[in-house]
Amino acid sequence: MALVFAGLCGHGPGFTGRAELADPEPRDALYAGFERLRLALEDAKPDALVVVAAEHFANFFMDNMPAFAIGMADSYEGPIEDPDWLKIEPTSVPGNKDLSRRIVSAVMQDVDVAYAEEWKFDHGIAVPLHFLTPRYDLPVVPANINCQGPPLPPLHRCWAFGEALRRVIDAVPERIALLGTGGISHWPATPDSGKINEAWDREFLERVLNHRRDELLAYTDEDVYRDAGQGGFEMRTYVAVAGATQGAEGELWFYEPIPVFAVGATIAAMNLG
Numbered sequence: 717m718a719l720v721f722a723g724l725c726g727h728g729p730g731f732t733g734r735a736e737l738a739d740p741e742p743r744d745a746l747y748a749g750f751e752r753l754r755l756a757l758e759d760a761k762p763d764a765l766v767v768v769a770a771e772h773f774a775n776f777f778m779d780n781m782p783a784f785a786i787g788m789a790d791s792y793e794g795p796i797e798d799p800d801w802l803k804i805e806p807t808s809v810p811g812n813k814d815l816s817r818r819i820v821s822a823v824m825q826d827v828d829v830a831y832a833e834e835w836k837f838d839h840g841i842a843v844p845l846h847f848l849t850p851r852y853d854l855p856v857v858p859a860n861i862n863c864q865g866p867p868l869p870p871l872h873r874c875w876a877f878g879e880a881l882r883r884v885i886d887a888v889p890e891r892i893a894l895l896g897t898g899g900i901s902h903w904p905a906t907p908d909s910g911k912i913n914e915a916w917d918r919e920f921l922e923r924v925l926n927h928r929r930d931e932l933l934a935y936t937d938e939d940v941y942r943d944a945g946q947g948g949f950e951m952r953t954y955v956a957v958a959g960a961t962q963g964a965e966g967e968l969w970f971y972e973p974i975p976v977f978a979v980g981a982t983i984a985a986m987n988l989g
């Protein structure tokens with residue numbers, strides 16, 4: 717039927733796992749941003765949520781790493797992380813295999829996409845769902861971009877992936893919500909963890925929210941690695957959503973560097989009109 721919602725958010729495991737260590741003011745403002753996004757998602761009355769997420773070596777590894785992959789199952793287990801660490805209990809999240817199959821088939825017309833009938837969620841999807849669909853009652857179609865193991869898909873292909881997703885979202889009868897989730901500048905699991913390049917983040921978000929395609933595609937992996945760390949490669953998820961929402965007005969609802977969460981925590985939405 718149509719794209720009825722499009723949002724962007726981070727998925728830092730600290731958002732849930734290290735909540736008590738954060739300064740309450742920005743933490744609670746982040747949570748309020750998630751709550752606003754949850755209400756907007758519910759108001760849109762979607763039949764399914766397509767989540768464009770970043771690989772963390774949870775499902776795919778260097779023996780066989782797809783550039784783009786889409787889950788094609790009727791349910792997904794997760795998160796895989798220790799609940800004592802992530803503070804999210806493992807659960808089963810509904811999928812929609814038939815919808816996934818139609819999305820995969822249509823995206824394949826434009827972008828070579830892998831599919832997987834077995835897919836475990838990690839914090840990259842589980843943290844956003846914890847805040848946005850806390851009852852786990854909205855079917856999810858997980859999509860994945862290799863942001864982890866170079867060579868990474870070029871940014872123009874991530875944009876094209878978003879465009880391909882949008883074409884099929886507009887063609888299926890269901891009401892579809894789209895969420896892109898990634899950290900922007902961050903240096904996870906390195907001695908620099910906790911470092912955040914706020915200026916880089918804000919400039920990148922400006923380009924995303926205003927769909928400045930040429931300026932988005934002008935980033936090189938070398939620039940991103942230098943300025944935004946290896947975690948910054950997750951920018952691809954936002955580039956895909958920008959490609960999927962051309963013409964919409966983007967709005968930044970929350971951005972705040974929260975070092976104990978190791979990212980500039982971000983909540984944004986695309987006003988689809």
Ligand SMILES: [Fe+2]
Pocket residue numbers: 727770772840898899950
């Ligand atoms: Fe991540």
